[in-house]
Amino acid sequence: MQNLTEEILKATKEALDDISSCSDIQSLRKISSVYKGKESKLYKILTEISKLQGDEKKFIGSCINESKEKIDNVLLQKEQELKISEYEKEESEYLDITLNKEDKKLGSTHPVTQMIQKIVDVFSLYGFSHVTDREIETDWFCFQALNMDVDHPAREMQDTFYIEENHILPRTHTSSVQIRTMIKAKPPIRIISAGRVYRNENQDARHSFMFYQYEGLIIDNNISIADLKSILTQALRKIFENDKIDLRLRHSYFPYTEPSFEIDATCMLCQGKGCKVCDFKGWLELLGAGMVHPQVLRNVKIDPKKYQGFAFGGGPERLIMIKNEINDTRLFYENDLRFLSQLKKL
Numbered sequence: 250m251q252n253l254t255e256e257i258l259k260a261t262k263e264a265l266d267d268i269s270s271c272s273d274i275q276s277l278r279k280i281s282s283v284y285k286g287k288e289s290k291l292y293k294i295l296t297e298i299s300k301l302q303g304d305e306k307k308f309i310g311s312c313i314n315e316s317k318e319k320i321d322n323v324l325l326q327k328e329q330e331l332k333i334s335e336y337e338k339e340e341s342e343y344l345d346i347t348l349n350k351e352d353k354k355l356g357s358t359h360p361v362t363q364m365i366q367k368i369v370d371v372f373s374l375y376g377f378s379h380v381t382d383r384e385i386e387t388d389w390f391c392f393q394a395l396n397m398d399v400d401h402p403a404r405e406m407q408d409t410f411y412i413e414e415n416h417i418l419p420r421t422h423t424s425s426v427q428i429r430t431m432i433k434a435k436p437p438i439r440i441i442s443a444g445r446v447y448r449n450e451n452q453d454a455r456h457s458f459m460f461y462q463y464e465g466l467i468i469d470n471n472i473s474i475a476d477l478k479s480i481l482t483q484a485l486r487k488i489f490e491n492d493k494i495d496l497r498l499r500h501s502y503f504p505y506t507e508p509s510f511e512i513d514a515t516c517m518l519c520q521g522k523g524c525k526v527c528d529f530k531g532w533l534e535l536l537g538a539g540m541v542h543p544q545v546l547r548n549v550k551i552d553p554k555k556y557q558g559f560a561f562g563g564g565p566e567r568l569i570m571i572k573n574e575i576n577d578t579r580l581f582y583e584n585d586l587r588f589l590s591q592l593k594k595l
């Protein structure tokens with residue numbers, strides 16, 4: 250009996266050693282069939298049990314069963330380990346030859362965001378700080394402080410979505426940021442602001458219920474229209490990367506500036522000669538501007554006799570549209586990558 254138990258232990262150890270040194274599923278299956286088959290040492294020992302008697306027979310039988318159970322468990326565990334490692338190996342080596350590497354394009358910020366960043370960067374060269382503020386405003390900050398009283402007809406041009414309670418509304422222009430800045434800061438003030446604005450407008454190629462604006466403001470001593478024209482000319486030349494651009498000021502009307510102007514730039518597509526984009530005028534309308542109205546300064550407790558300033562504002566989309574010859578502003582918000590990826594000139 251001593252011999253048989255030793256043989257069982259030896260056979261078991263051999264089996265376990267073979268299993269643990271196995272490195273792939275195929276080899277493991279061969280080992281499994283050897284140790285479970287009729288040629289295995291354990292099977293041979295089992296055939297000798299019949300020669301034994303009583304307790305001895307029982308004891309050796311239970312030793313063999315215990316050994317087989319142990320081998321089965323280790324086989325199962327090894328099989329799972331090998332399957333996992335083979336799967337991981339396949340994963341790491343997997344190569345899908347149908348994948349087109351060129352289709353993987355890196356995303357980028359939206360062209361309007363890029364243009365706003367460019368505007369902010371260029372104006373920062375002239376000492377303008379970038380300021381942002383809330384999009385939901387009160388009637389006072391959006392209209393009344395800007396010299397548009399409750400029944401002012403100019404409000405018609407900036408109809409929006411009123412929320413009845415407390416006179417709250419989505420801002421119709423970024424000029425409310427100027428008011429908030431002038432209340433908080435003392436002159437000299439030099440800021441550039443940009444963001445979303447909202448208007449109740451019919452959707453067409455030139456109008457959308459939401460669009461972007463950028464807006465600049467200077468309040469200081471001895472500020473004149475010459476400063477307005479000079480700074481805007483230099484800044485727009487940098488934004489359009491074109492030193493030949495000139496500006497012309499056409500008289501206009503805004504309640505918050507006096508005098509007010511529409512500012513046109515030399516058409517950069519035809520260099521002022523006249524083309525389809527500029528309607529053969531040689532000039533392109535770019536933005537609105539003017540000297541800050543004295544009443545607006547009084548509304549924010551700045552003495553108009555001591556300080557003057559100018560403000561200007563426009564749409565970043567307009568600048569991109571001119572540079573890329575686009576005629577429909579809605580294209581910017583449809584998020585069609587075929588359109589967005591074509592806009593190289595920002």
Ligand SMILES: [Zn+2]
Binds near residue numbers: 521523525528
């Ligand atoms: Zn032109």
